[in-house]
Amino acid sequence: MALFVQKFGGSSVADAECMQRVAQRVYDTRAEGHEVVVVLSAMGKTTDNLIQLARQVNAQPDEREMDMLLSTGEQVSVSILAMALHAMGAEAVSLTGPQAGISTDTAHTKAKITDIQPQRIREQLDRGRIVIVCGFQGLTPTHDIATLGRGGSDTTAVALAAALQADRCQIFTDVDGVYTADPRQVPQASKLDCIAYDEMLELASLGAKVLQSRSVEFAKKYHVELEVLTSFDRRPGTIVKDEVTEMEHIIVRGVAADKNQAKVTIQHVPDRPGVAARLFKELAAANVNVDMIVQNVSEKGQTDISFTVPLDEVNRTRTAVDGLIEEIGAAGAFYDVDIAKISIVGVGMRSHSGVAFRMFDALSAHKINVEMISTSEIKISVVIRSAYADQAVQVLHAAFELDKVNEPVS
């Protein structure tokens, strides 16, 4: 007997019929003799409809009241699933986030879980019941309902799995696992059997929106084994877990393209201490998420600084940078939105040399020019013209034999 936390969201809980499919899945897991805790998101368009209703009475609704309003969506889901399970003859009980013992801080609409006291869940499991918990919500120290913000239901599931020392946390999504590349870009992309937390984190930050980074970080911190899988069939998904030595046999586990980036270059920046700090302090204050930063070698006491920012933060960046050009004595700035960031990710890079060479070699063989390079221990990213993004991903997928990634390669 194992303890599973199963999280269903998105299109898995769209309507009553979907709920019955979810109920069957949960029922089957319980029938196999396992204990099951289910975490649910709101059904279908519930959240959107509630937001629309709020906007009708207030253009900028108070965040505490938004949480009061939106938390009802998950409460509807959990009670409906409990009823669907009852109809199948299963014992099941629904709990709100507060009832499940989930405490959060007071940052309404984007709260963080601060503590879980899972006694009530444990007690219901001990009675043989399936326990269904509202995702996305908890109770603040002032006894208000708070929601966790984006991806909150995944975080709820992982946090509950950690608190209950569950054997596995299964995240049911619209896709059936994590792939070596986006299958829309690379038809040969293969589903991974397993992936390390750090690899998943790098891929998530690259726009592989299978799991929210926050829930993966949480899983990593508490060693919760995650499985990403689909509720639409019964195939196993991708396991996200602690890094083990065997994983290093595979050098690169995934390749991803991020086209929602822009490159900013500040020209002829005086090369003296404090100038870069001044620049990035201003960008942080403007809430710009700077990603890759490259500074070329100095020439005549001047240097160019380039960095990438999300496409939708270019205007904020421009406002922050333009006010600084004169102050820091730079020549000017230009903004390039026709770029893509291509990354390869794999814990195997730690123990294999020549990975960067293989990457650049493969790209240059197809005449794809590399404009910026940034590396971490398990990731190499390059900036190229966005027109070549899909081709670059295909080239790299082939170069690192990612279509064979589940058969250990040396």
Place this chain on the structure above:
Amino acid sequence: MALFVQKFGGSSVADAECMQRVAQRVYDTRAEGHEVVVVLSAMGKTTDNLIQLARQVNAQPDEREMDMLLSTGEQVSVSILAMALHAMGAEAVSLTGPQAGISTDTAHTKAKITDIQPQRIREQLDRGRIVIVCGFQGLTPTHDIATLGRGGSDTTAVALAAALQADRCQIFTDVDGVYTADPRQVPQASKLDCIAYDEMLELASLGAKVLQSRSVEFAKKYHVELEVLTSFDRRPGTIVKDEVTEMEHIIVRGVAADKNQAKVTIQHVPDRPGVAARLFKELAAANVNVDMIVQNVSEKGQTDISFTVPLDEVNRTRTAVDGLIEEIGAAGAFYDVDIAKISIVGVGMRSHSGVAFRMFDALSAHKINVEMISTSEIKISVVIRSAYADQAVQVLHAAFELDKVNEPVS
């Protein structure tokens, strides 16, 4: 400065626009310098839609889960009203039943309030805020959400008014007060300025569905002054309060017809101890609400027993009675659905004689035959042919000068 509890339900909270009208009303009361606690029902068809959703997954949903589901309706209402008040610049905060300190027993879907700890409401009022509470719900000793059943939001309002020692509990409804008769039956019916709890209880049980009996009983027990009024204009409504001597100047405060009754007659019942007890025990077991009971004098050791039951309980009654006819040695039973119960109500009856005479005299003057009579201290009810119901109400309304009821008559 007074403390008002204001309850809005039904068509007052149908949609966002209605909510804004309610917000204006609440805002104005606060602007007059009063403290305000608002109690709300679910918006429009929310409850019906949720019930329909539940039915899609389970024909007989578990009651605890139904409460989990339905309680979200009020939670949406309170947060939307808080947002609407914020948009007007008012300070307001919404609370669920449990957050408002409302405890109930564990009778899910028809729970009773067992206790209110209003500290959190008081604290928010002290900060100058309007406090908006979910009607219809509370927390059980096992920390589950329970709903109060029919008319539950009225009960919430009255219970909060009692716990907070509010100066008045205002129940906003679709009608603008309590009338001397149903204005659809009697065009001359006049709105009452005030009415005693007992009178309101008798009228409520007669089908004047302005207030649920349970909330009036609660108000009577805790001496909560109620006002029934409409949210659609600013006229004062009807005050429901403790009986005072002045009220006795008016003999009859209202006349009502109940056409949803049937008369059952058991013929030739042996007149010996225990027979009636046996009959009504069986009816109680069948969950039949017996109202008027009349037993004629015995002839030849036999008697006829007649009683009235709600029309929709006739089938249950028939099943219970038919099984008993032989056992108790009666001749048979017949069921008459073409009747109406006409009642006059007034605390003034206590101190005035001849009221029954005036009633029967008025009816007989119009050739309306009285088939059954039942009296209490403040009410006289008669059963007549249903075809004469409207006429009877008009005749009695005129006979007791109810069109002048707000000008004390001797």
